[in-house]
Structures are given as C-alpha cells and as structure tokens.
Amino acid sequence: MAFDYFYGDQADLFSFYRIPKLLFTDPRFRNLSTESKTLYGILLDRMSLSARNGWRDEDGRVYIIFTVEEIRESLSCGNKKAISLLDELENKVNLIERKRQGLGKPNLIYVKNFCSVDFPVERHFLKCQNDTSGNVKTTPTEVSKAHCNNTDINDTEMIDTDSFLSSDWEGWETDELQDRASYERYFRQQFNMEFLLRQYPYEEDVLNEMLNLVVDTVCSKRKTIRIASDDKPLEVVKSVFMKLDREHISFVLDSMKENTTLVRNMKQYLLAALYNAPMTINSHYSSLVQHHMATGQI
Structure with missing residues (x-):
C-alpha cells in the first residue's frame, strides 16, 4: 500500500x-x-x-x-x-x-485523575516538562465566518460577571499559592507561551489573560463554573482545561480575530471559547478537509 x-x-x-x-x-x-x-x-x-x-x-x-x-x-x-x-x-x-x-x-x-489531591504524583506532574514541537506550525487561515463564532455563546452581551477570579483567593495559605504557581508553570509549558508570544507579538495582553483565566479556573474553590450561561461542575471544566495546548490557544485567538459580534464580557467569552476549543477545533479541521477535497487539494 x-x-x-x-x-x-x-x-x-x-x-x-x-x-x-x-x-x-x-x-x-x-x-x-x-x-x-x-x-x-x-x-x-x-x-x-x-x-x-x-x-x-x-x-x-x-x-x-x-x-x-x-x-x-x-x-x-x-x-x-x-x-x-x-x-x-x-x-x-x-x-x-x-x-x-x-x-x-x-x-x-x-x-484516576493525575491532578487529584490524593494522587501521589500530582506535584511531579505539574512540574514535569512537556514536549513542544520544534516545528513552526502556521494556523490555517481558511476559517469560515460561521465557524469562527462557534463558541456556544448565544449572547455575547451578557453582563453576568463570574466573580471567582477575585473572591476565591481570600484566605489562601502558602501551600495553595504554591500549587497555583505550579499550575501556572504547567500551562506556560503546555501552551508554549514563548512561541505564542513570538507568533502573536501584538496579542501579548490577550495571551496573558487567557493563561491567567485558565489558571484561575482550575484553582477555583467554586463547585461550578459559569460557561456560556450554564453552570458546569468545576472538575469537568478543569479536566477540559488540563488538555488544552498551544494549538487550542492559537485556534481561539484566530477565531477571535474573525468574530464580528460585539463582546462586552470578554472573560465569559474566553471561558466559553477555551472550554469548547477541543470540540470546535476538530470541526474546523473537518471543514478544512472538505474544502481541500472540493478544491482538488487532496
């Protein structure tokens, strides 16, 4: 064959x-x-x-x-x-x-969850190095208008601001702050932030906001997290966020550039976009395959 x-x-x-x-x-x-x-x-x-x-x-x-x-x-x-x-x-x-x-x-x-408190290798997992490809990947540009706004947010003008980013840190002890620092190191490596900052030099603020939002979410003390007007169990959101990588972040960032809808609550928009990225990115690549087949590129 x-x-x-x-x-x-x-x-x-x-x-x-x-x-x-x-x-x-x-x-x-x-x-x-x-x-x-x-x-x-x-x-x-x-x-x-x-x-x-x-x-x-x-x-x-x-x-x-x-x-x-x-x-x-x-x-x-x-x-x-x-x-x-x-x-x-x-x-x-x-x-x-x-x-x-x-x-x-x-x-x-x-x-069994590697990140659970009771699992003995949690700290090692958070601190271990993650493989990052040395090959520069260019995010495909054939993103349809319909797909770019596929973040499961039907109302981007919602004014319900989830306050877990500010209230959840009250009373935190040193060990918990150290755990947060470990998560931040993990996601910096998982997202390959240095590469992203080179690839998107004018989007540093947005990239850092996404990083902090993901870290704050997985470290939240809340039982549920509001995602697109729906309260999701924290452990479900956390399991999705732990699998995010550089390609997902690039995908969300590129989709934001294509979005023409007014966004008044950026944190809620980013939460939904990041949460749905693993699912919507697969749909995006499937549409690319169909596009290439239709144009004779495959």
Missing part, C-alpha cells in the same frame, strides 16, 4: 489520543507496558466524552463504560491481552478502578 506525503498543514488534520508524558518519564511507571500506556490514553479520551454526557455516580465521579470487546477492537489484540492490560493499569499502578454492576452488565471504569 502506497501512502502519499504530507503537504503544508495536512498533518494537523488528524485527531490524536493524548498519553501523559509522565507515564514515560516517572520511575513509578517504568515497568508499565507500552500497550497499557496506550490504553490509558484511549480511556482518557473516553473520559472527556463521559464528562460531557454527564456519566457520574452518586458521588459525582465521572466513569466510563469500555468493554473488553471495545479494547480488543481499538488495539487489535486478543481477549486475553485486553484483560491483561486492564489488570496492569488497575493492579500494577492504580491508574484505573473497575466497579462491577452484575447481572451481565459491563463494568464501570474510573480513570
């Missing part, structure tokens, strides 16, 4: 599973097989879908349903191998927890 080469920005048209670098760099996971690390990335991908669909137990914990058959199909492996990989993730490193439902129903799978 002969495959073609990549041209221009075509490499950006794919969707990717995210496997935390910590699984490859931390000694605690050194004996974890590559297949189980890959499976963990697939389970993380399903977690975001479960969170959006509201799959939570009575304690508010997000769970997924991912059967052995689905694992076999995803990894092209046998039944014994699929079961072995689940056992490895659960019993060897405690990265997942399975809960039996009985009566022939599939198990519920809880994917």
Whole structure:
C-alpha cells in the first residue's frame, strides 16, 4: 500500500489520543507496558466524552463504560491481552478502578485523575516538562465566518460577571499559592507561551489573560463554573482545561480575530471559547478537509 506525503498543514488534520508524558518519564511507571500506556490514553479520551454526557455516580465521579470487546477492537489484540492490560493499569499502578454492576452488565471504569489531591504524583506532574514541537506550525487561515463564532455563546452581551477570579483567593495559605504557581508553570509549558508570544507579538495582553483565566479556573474553590450561561461542575471544566495546548490557544485567538459580534464580557467569552476549543477545533479541521477535497487539494 502506497501512502502519499504530507503537504503544508495536512498533518494537523488528524485527531490524536493524548498519553501523559509522565507515564514515560516517572520511575513509578517504568515497568508499565507500552500497550497499557496506550490504553490509558484511549480511556482518557473516553473520559472527556463521559464528562460531557454527564456519566457520574452518586458521588459525582465521572466513569466510563469500555468493554473488553471495545479494547480488543481499538488495539487489535486478543481477549486475553485486553484483560491483561486492564489488570496492569488497575493492579500494577492504580491508574484505573473497575466497579462491577452484575447481572451481565459491563463494568464501570474510573480513570484516576493525575491532578487529584490524593494522587501521589500530582506535584511531579505539574512540574514535569512537556514536549513542544520544534516545528513552526502556521494556523490555517481558511476559517469560515460561521465557524469562527462557534463558541456556544448565544449572547455575547451578557453582563453576568463570574466573580471567582477575585473572591476565591481570600484566605489562601502558602501551600495553595504554591500549587497555583505550579499550575501556572504547567500551562506556560503546555501552551508554549514563548512561541505564542513570538507568533502573536501584538496579542501579548490577550495571551496573558487567557493563561491567567485558565489558571484561575482550575484553582477555583467554586463547585461550578459559569460557561456560556450554564453552570458546569468545576472538575469537568478543569479536566477540559488540563488538555488544552498551544494549538487550542492559537485556534481561539484566530477565531477571535474573525468574530464580528460585539463582546462586552470578554472573560465569559474566553471561558466559553477555551472550554469548547477541543470540540470546535476538530470541526474546523473537518471543514478544512472538505474544502481541500472540493478544491482538488487532496
């Protein structure tokens, strides 16, 4: 089978599973097989879908349903191998927890959160280096007008200002402020802020506002965060924000430039745009593929 080469920005048209670098760099996971690390990335991908669909137990914990058959199909492996990989993730490193439902129903799978307070490697995760590509990627410019305003904000003139940015810091102790500093370092690396500031030299204020907004959100003491007139559970918003990267920030920034609607509440606009970026960016790339196919570029 002969495959073609990549041209221009075509490499950006794919969707990717995210496997935390910590699984490859931390000694605690050194004996974890590559297949189980890959499976963990697939389970993380399903977690975001479960969170959006509201799959939570009575304690508010997000769970997924991912059967052995689905694992076999995803990894092209046998039944014994699929079961072995689940056992490895659960019993060897405690990265997942399975809960039996009985009566022939599939198990519920809880994917353990690297950023939870009780997880022993949280601080290392926040401080670890993240891979950043040395290749300069130019954000595609064929952004349709209809897509650029796709931030799930129907009313950009709303005046409800979420006060968590100012009130949540009262009474914070030194350890909590140190945690916030760790999150800020993590997101600076995740967003590759130095590259973004070079790519958008006249947007420094907006970039810093987005960085501070993301850090303030994940460190908030509130139980819910207002996103486009809808109160989302903090842990759901936090899980989305922890996956944001440089491409998402570039996407939001470029979409803002194309937006012709008056925005009176910039913080709420940015919150919604950042929260929806992982979903809308995939729609954007799909539209690009269709555009290239229609014009004979693919």
